[in-house]
Amino acid sequence: MNSELEELYQQVILDHSRRPRNMGEIADGAVHVHGDNPSCGDEIHLHVKFGADGGIEDLKFTGQGCAISQASASMMTLKVKGKSRADAGAMLSAFHDLVTTEVSDPPKLLGDLRLLQGVRKFPQRVKCAMLAWRALEQAMEAGDKEEHVSTESA
């Protein structure tokens, strides 16, 4: 078996893509961001509910796409739920570094997300891994409006 494929599609990642966690919508009081990757058709609807302290109280997503985009979204929701904006922002930036640069010792704050490090060897798949994170970034900047975010600049 090809080792780069084994690294990219680890069992945990395939498991998340087959059975994504936190799938769904949040009916009330959540920011809704629609993110898409027009070059391949992946899309995500991310609902984020912020608490009184501004932290991420809850988040859910629906969407469709490849294993990488679905697993990244699913693992992201597990990781940032209950975190402050500052912590979530730090994770976003650490995750971006993880999938785009050679990080020899990925930060522990990323937890299981470190398994997505294999993406860095597949530059054309970075957008897949980042889609949910771009949506989260937009949600944190948006406040309470509906937003649309795309991996391509308009």
Next chain:
Amino acid sequence: MQQTNEVNWQAIREDFPILREQIHGQPLIYFDSAATSQKPCAVLAALQHYYEHDNANVHRGLHGLSTRATEAYEAARAKVARYLNAANEDEITFTRGTTESINLVANTWGVKFLREGDVILLTEMEHHSNLVPWQLLAERTGARLRFVPVQEDGALALGALDSLLTPEVKIFAFTHISNSLGTINPVADLCSAARAVGAVSLVDAAQSAGHLPVDVQAMGCDFLALSGHKMCAPTGIGALYGRAELLEAMPPWHGGGEMILSVQFERSTFKKAPGKFEAGTPNIAGAVGLGAAIDYLEGIGRAAIFEHDTKLATYAHRRLEELPGVRVLGPRERGGLVAFVMEAAHPHDLTTYADQYGLALRGGHHCTQPLMRKLGLPGTTRASFYFYNTIEEIDRMMEILENAVRFFA
């Protein structure tokens, strides 16, 4: 039909040095010729020869080298005309490819002749290149778009034609072979249906010109667009066939050198077609390369190429259906490509997987987003073939895909 059983397909592979490349340490299996074809040595040699012996600007130099360049360029035009059986070589305009050819028609014929309330008839299986130029034209002129539906089996709903082809339809533009389904449309019938209501017809031959005999007079089309790079020629060269009478009535598009008869400070007069559509220094070497590609394809024979391509596509279709959770799109009688969806894996995961084994597939919407939306698919995986591909390569593809099913399921 010419005799098609004498071609040594294995020997033909030797004409394509790139087929000896390795990808991720594995022998390349190139199944993406619908995106762009590979180039034979004969075409590469023609480019080299042109630049080493004939290179100069065309049509205006009075020196010997310019005469040679002009002759090479015009000889290529004559080859395209003969290849398409155009009545006259002046009916061939060189462009950058199918996209530019269609934009040329939309921006000249379309802008001059379309009015508010007119209808542009397309089909639901068009590539974005035969959709977006018409959307822009509709916005500009107030014309409306209308679409011939695609049926579940991947064929056009021809029964709907009568009600769609009303007198308001001024142009009917459709693809010869669908790049995402493989469907071969009955182009002669569609052209004659258009003519019956006084509409002009445009055939997108991007997927057909290098794959089967194309005869514009037998087809009865008014315009036909093709890309050189999908038929063994370099990128950046293509052609538009237009019936002389229509070209005559069309205004120029781009202004500049080469396309004028006489220029004054306030106004200019223009050459006849095709000169008036070829502003600026053209892609001379590209045209020479296209001419060489045509010679090469005719040496093999388009009937033989079509037979070979469809044999591969039919075989791949049958083998793919044996795979669990795989659905093949499009009709059984098809051009040289097969698109499919696999339950276990998204097209992008599948193409990433295949690539690691040297297999070049295409995953995504194939520039037919509205069609994918209608079919309820985020995209498909496509294997597209050309005459340099083999049954053995398809068998290897199937091994890789069988492993992929196990890997992702």
